[in-house]
Amino acid sequence: MNIKEVATRAGLPAKTIRYYEEIGLIAPRRQANGYRVFAETDLHKLAFIGRARSLGFTIDDCRQLLALYDDKDRASADVKRLARAHLAEIGTKIAELRAMQRTLSDLVAACAGDGRPDCPILGGLAAGRG
Amino acid sequence: MNIKEVATRAGLPAKTIRYYEEIGLIAPRRQANGYRVFAETDLHKLAFIGRARSLGFTIDDCRQLLALYDDKDRASADVKRLARAHLAEIGTKIAELRAMQRTLSDLVAACAGDGRPDCPILGGLAAGRG
DNA sequence: TATGGGGCCTCCAGTAACTGGAAGGTCAAC
């Protein structure tokens, strides 16, 4: 299948797919005219990458996951370790965002938000409160 | 004060401060020998930027906030609007991360994590479940 | 046979926000 079809079916932009080829995540064959030909396995890999990316795995994570995916002998523990590490990162990010949320909403609540120039938000940012 | 001192006091790397000058967020004066000289107002601005950045504001947000900060006549409503928009973004990001967290922890829980190759995590990523 | 419109190709440049490193000038102390 051509790039447009695989793009539609994998739910990724064609440009992104070319980029994935460039960085070696996939290696579609070529027709005589230079057009890429995608096999079903390419489609599967692309769907896999797209899904992992949307779950916040980095490209490098994807590379490792694909290697595990391709390796029929790897232990599920290897995959689980990767997923757990990523889960921990997600937890940290959520905690950080929550802290930001608290600070900012306190500042927003304290601000009159009217036509007067007094604003505790700017003061709070300047002073490092929260 | 020199860049190292302002860096220490603002809690930012010197390199970052040079970068902030390059993109026009600050404009320290120079000594005859070319060294940057930072005034107290520069320090305040840098601390302000560092704080806003750590709360997830983009550099562009910072530019706007600095302009509001410098403008004694602006209404606090302007600042509040910016902060609220940012708060909404934070909320969205947290929701997205929570969704990832749920999906991933379900997959991790379903995985035996032993020496056998069976792994629902890879299957889940491939199939787009969750 | 010409032409029009899509689809495909490569290559270049840009994004956000730094970060690292090389090459070299400056300054204070010993």
Add this chain to the structure above:
DNA sequence: GTTGACCTTCCAGTTACTGGAGGCCCCATA
């Protein structure tokens, strides 16, 4: 006078794409 810390600029790299230019290729229709 020579360390060693500190300062300077400039260049390149990071992540994961995205946009655009310029130019084939293919098919259908007039």
